[in-house]
Amino acid sequence: MTQALSQNLQNAGGQSAIDQSYWSLVWWRFKRNKLAMAGGILVLVYYFVCTLTAEFWAPYPVDLTSDYIDAPPQWPRFFDADGAFHARPFVYGMTEEVDMALRKRFYVRDESMRFNLYFFVKGEPYKLAGLVPGNIHFVGTDPNLEDSYFYLFGTDRVGRDIFSRIIFGGRLSLLIGLIGQFLTIGFGATLGVISGYYGKVVDLVVQRVTEFLSAFPDIPLFMALAAAIPPEWSPITVYFLLTVILAFVRWGGLARQVRGLVLSLREREYVLAAQSFGAGDRRIMFHHLIPGATSHIVVISTLAIPGMILAETALSWLGLGLRPPLTSWGVLLYEVSFLRAIRFSPWLLIPVPFVILVIWGFNMLGDGLRDALDPYGGQ
């Protein structure tokens, strides 16, 4: 009996010790940071909605034009003009008016037209993430009602639904952040570990290059590189090249951090031990040193992704990054780069809060990860 008891105790003790692995501790600490959790969830929702299931959430396809040019947002309502409550939200239709003084068409709310909003309605057919076919959209007007429409955030100058375009634009902008950051990790971690491990001349060269890149003003460098992309190349190639350019300009910081860490890690006894049982340089660098830098790489990367997204937005806004027919947040904002647009269709600026929100989410997530992964952090 005593034996069974001690066996039990041993099991219980062993179990809890094994459960408390480094990553479970990190997760436990991360969970307690509510702001970071919120940021993390926000980021996950963004990626889920925009990159995986954009077709479902967007009421209209990205390039579907309509007769309503520069139409203002139609806000969903529960109370009609008479103050009566309706359980089903609805939007009012619009009629065209011409302002003779400005020689411009305007759309005004037409309270005689009321379009009820339905969830999970049949709409334009699509392929989810280009793979799964479907035609159900999250929200829309009655599909049987001809001439009904719902432009939550209005339309642009060729009559495309801005809400849908924000969701689709997020796909490219968010992916450029993610893919670009993976490339950055590839360049940065590899060069950082090589620089730190070999030291001497290699270190000198890599460090001078990173210094050069970080000293060089970002925007002119982007411009020069982006301008070097031949205009006749397909938009997808341009997209890919832009990702590479962003990663190429930004790997320096990561490389430095990894190098610094490797400088201390390579003196650890386990590196000598690995050498002593015959591991080569490459194995030591990529199997024994880089894993030790993982937590740093995760944090730096999380905090760097917003920079990537903003850089894409800025470049595309300048007309140097992505170009139509590709749709990204930068491309959407490019349309607001004229005073006329801000004056007459300010709803074109609605993508901005969406960009701000995801960047806030990333920063909160990164901060939370940094606190959770920092072994010396206070509670």
Place this chain on the structure above:
Amino acid sequence: MDSMRRNEVLLEVKDLQVHFEVRRGTVRALEGVNFTIQRGSAMGIIGESGSGKSVTARAIMHLLAKNGRIVNGEILYHREGFEGSEASSEVIDITQQKANGSLMRSMRGGEIAMIFQEPMSSLTPVYTAGLHIGEAVQLHLKPRQPVGDQMAQVISKQNRIPRNEARQIAVDMLDRVGIPQANERVNSYPHELSGGQRQRVMIAIALSCGPKLLIADEPTTALDVTTQAQINDLMLELKDEFGMAIMYITHDLGVIAEMAEDIAVMYLGRIVEQGPTEAIFYDPQHPYTKALLKSIPRIGGGPMGRRLEVIEGMVPDPFQIPSGCHFHDRCPEVVPGLCDVHDPVLLDTGPHHRAACLLHDADKVAELHRMVQHG
């Protein structure tokens, strides 16, 4: 190991000199070290900090720090051919190999394995015990039967042992080194193991590829005494089982008496005395060895309240090494005019027993006497 094999030479170190370049100049860490290790034997190296014990080990592994250089000497490793066939055995001079060449890499771990002082930090924190052993196994061992046909060999990366087999070897090895519940422990990360268990894992890694020489660089210094004894017993047990030689480096005289058949005593980069363990302990010939032995505390040895004997002075600064015999300024038997002038060499003082002390050099002593008599 039968006695015939025991007389076969495994490793010969000849006149090994290692220098380190540091900002203040050159440190002569090893100044002509000579010794031989027989197959299946246990040789101990003992000495104070800075005497060059670890440098010797590192030089054999060809893993000196970046500023270290082998300036002279040979390290001859007698590699055995397959199934002991004489024809294919060869002698490799480690000093002539590229430190990171493929030959050296296959020697490390495959032929010569090493375990370190700090079991706490010798394991990569992100890998389990099993992955550590598996890594070594996959680096060195080849599958006994070729994996299927030519095609399958190409597919299985460079003819490596498959992962699940490597894992099985890891479990067996952990079991052999006495880790309980090896099947579960194989998935433990270093921080989940105790110090003794980590050192056992290190031994398991070192032995997993069947090395012919195990260099143990103060393997038990960081462990408590009970664990020390267990680890040392384990090493002796496995030495006979695997038929490998051990080069045991320590500053602990008590441990070395138990572990080694032959002992080399080092002082400031030189071997000052070497011989069979009994001879060193019961009939030490060099004043340094005598002083070392006297400084061991003994229970019931001598009258109560007697002070522990110590060796006078400190290990000299590496840049101000005394002339002549390096030990003369701390030596209780120093002879002025002799010890500070001449460099001692190892002289036979008994069967297989040699000491580098000028007092054993009859010619030099006689010469000194003549000089003193003639004024």
